[in-house]
Amino acid sequence: MSRRRLVVLSLLALLLTALVAVSLMTGRIPLPLAQMATDPSDPRWAVLVQLRLPRTLLAVLIGAGLGLSGAALQGFTRNPLADPGVLGVSSAAALGAVLTLWIPAAAGWVQPAAAMAGALAGTSLLLALAAGGSSMTVFLLAGVVLNTIAGAGVALALSLAPTPWAVNGIIDWLMGSLVDRGLPETLFAAPFILAGLLLLSSTGRALDALTLGETGARSLGVDLDRTRIVLAAGTALAVGAGVAVAGVIGFAGLVTPHLLRPLIGARPGGLLWPSALGGAVLVLAGDLAVRLIPSEAEVRLGVAMACLGGPFFLGLLLMLRRRLG
Amino acid sequence: MSRLEARDLTLTRGGRPVVRNLDVTLHAGEVTVLLGPNGAGKSTLLEALCGLLRPASGQVLLDGGDLAALAPAARARRIGLLPQTHEIAWPLEVRILVGLGRIPHVGARGLSSEDARIIDAALAGAGATDLAGRDASTLSGGERARVMIARALAGEPDWLLADEPLAGLDPGYQIDAATTLSGLARESGKGVVLTLHDLTLAARIADRVLVLGDGTLVADGPPETALAPDVLARAFGVRTALRRGPEGLSVDVLGRA
Numbered sequence: 334m335s336r337r338r339l340v341v342l343s344l345l346a347l348l349l350t351a352l353v354a355v356s357l358m359t360g361r362i363p364l365p366l367a368q369m370a371t372d373p374s375d376p377r378w379a380v381l382v383q384l385r386l387p388r389t390l391l392a393v394l395i396g397a398g399l400g401l402s403g404a405a406l407q408g409f410t411r412n413p414l415a416d417p418g419v420l421g422v423s424s425a426a427a428l429g430a431v432l433t434l435w436i437p438a439a440a441g442w443v444q445p446a447a448a449m450a451g452a453l454a455g456t457s458l459l460l461a462l463a464a465g466g467s468s469m470t471v472f473l474l475a476g477v478v479l480n481t482i483a484g485a486g487v488a489l490a491l492s493l494a495p496t497p498w499a500v501n502g503i504i505d506w507l508m509g510s511l512v513d514r515g516l517p518e519t520l521f522a523a524p525f526i527l528a529g530l531l532l533l534s535s536t537g538r539a540l541d542a543l544t545l546g547e548t549g550a551r552s553l554g555v556d557l558d559r560t561r562i563v564l565a566a567g568t569a570l571a572v573g574a575g576v577a578v579a580g581v582i583g584f585a586g587l588v589t590p591h592l593l594r595p596l597i598g599a600r601p602g603g604l605l606w607p608s609a610l611g612g613a614v615l616v617l618a619g620d621l622a623v624r625l626i627p628s629e630a631e632v633r634l635g636v637a638m639a640c641l642g643g644p645f646f647l648g649l650l651l652m653l654r655r656r657l658g
Numbered sequence: 659m660s661r662l663e664a665r666d667l668t669l670t671r672g673g674r675p676v677v678r679n680l681d682v683t684l685h686a687g688e689v690t691v692l693l694g695p696n697g698a699g700k701s702t703l704l705e706a707l708c709g710l711l712r713p714a715s716g717q718v719l720l721d722g723g724d725l726a727a728l729a730p731a732a733r734a735r736r737i738g739l740l741p742q743t744h745e746i747a748w749p750l751e752v753r754i755l756v757g758l759g760r761i762p763h764v765g766a767r768g769l770s771s772e773d774a775r776i777i778d779a780a781l782a783g784a785g786a787t788d789l790a791g792r793d794a795s796t797l798s799g800g801e802r803a804r805v806m807i808a809r810a811l812a813g814e815p816d817w818l819l820a821d822e823p824l825a826g827l828d829p830g831y832q833i834d835a836a837t838t839l840s841g842l843a844r845e846s847g848k849g850v851v852l853t854l855h856d857l858t859l860a861a862r863i864a865d866r867v868l869v870l871g872d873g874t875l876v877a878d879g880p881p882e883t884a885l886a887p888d889v890l891a892r893a894f895g896v897r898t899a900l901r902r903g904p905e906g907l908s909v910d911v912l913g914r915a
Contacts, residue, residue, distance in 0.1 A: 411747035546745030554734030
């Protein structure tokens, strides 16, 4: 590992730790730890452990999943615009979750499982299209179409929603929020996201080799079919589980690798873990921001991330237009 | 000595047969040059010989064993491929790019100091030492070709299969790269298989020339016989003269046959 990458990784870890500390201490109810420490039955402990801690952990996990899957998708497709949000994987997950509202008395696991299934279907479709040397244009178009179809499906579900509750639930998924996500949701999503992170991070060498194109990578002994399956499963777990709990949060996956490349170089395998940390930093910072913005109702995290990420994406397109043209 | 064999090999591309019922045995320690007109199946044959293209029928054997039975990483350690298109998707430092050639050997671990030494040697062998610190996306076509040769050398395969490795190189670098590749065969005893378009270059570098035409072997032998005017007339449809000078063989293309 290069020294530069080690320095950046350490700085990101430090930054993330600091943000976690700030996040635990930020909210409507002040938490004077010194005072609370003398009384274990202080009700404010519940605020810390059952509200702030799960929300913070969830932001870190979801951000890591988005950052890592964005870096891995960009590496696999050799396409700097790839990202689970842009390519419709998050929307496909949301559609999967929304459709379960029509299942009467569905068990608790059905909805998250459907979100992951939606993400898996979306990712598999995209990666299948990316195989065999289809052009960047075909791939991006496929992502746009997937995003449109899934978005239309969710909109249709919204207009046919069985109950007003369902309408609220659907809007929650569309906008992405960590408000009132408690310990049970966090404990449910964590293993899936962690498994997704591990799967995605195992593709590093294959992604490095893909710098030389598909033939080049295969001549170096990379099994592309296996890589594709691991990547689809990892993205489905990391992004699908996140969407199931917090809804669609965009742009962290797209932006993070771009912010890191100038700092640590463009080797795709080397970007994976730094992007996980970077994504966690971005989403946690975004969630902190929506908590700190003084407003009547909290601005939704997905909306805030899109407000920040949208202009960045536009700038990226402007920079890349010569290459895409 | 290691040998690489095609046995009754038929290859198809998009359902169309490209190579038909080919039988040939290649030997390590020799430079084998594959010649043939555009679309004769040279690149397709190279891909099959390094195990990336599944034969429609027949087999590729490495030292008598079926190549298709080898695990991808094991195969990659034995047979390296230098593709014709030099795709470099990301702006990597040249040294890191050349280091990608070590992937079949290192797996998930990082590069050791021994790997670093091999990468240095590969850069030197391809005449690319001065490019080591450059951003690969800023290289010219010829510089890129040298870096990709270094990348292939870094894998230290027993067999190096290179598709047009000398295209786009200046005459000086062409001689350097040709010397490196032939040294690999004659001094280090590796198997070297090249496709080339330049007939004189083929005549100078090859121990053995295979001429492919329409999916079958038109000629197989030392340059003196395989580059004879009647062979080239049949394969390429051109009139040629094979001359022997003090510097070795040369092929002059005189016109359409």
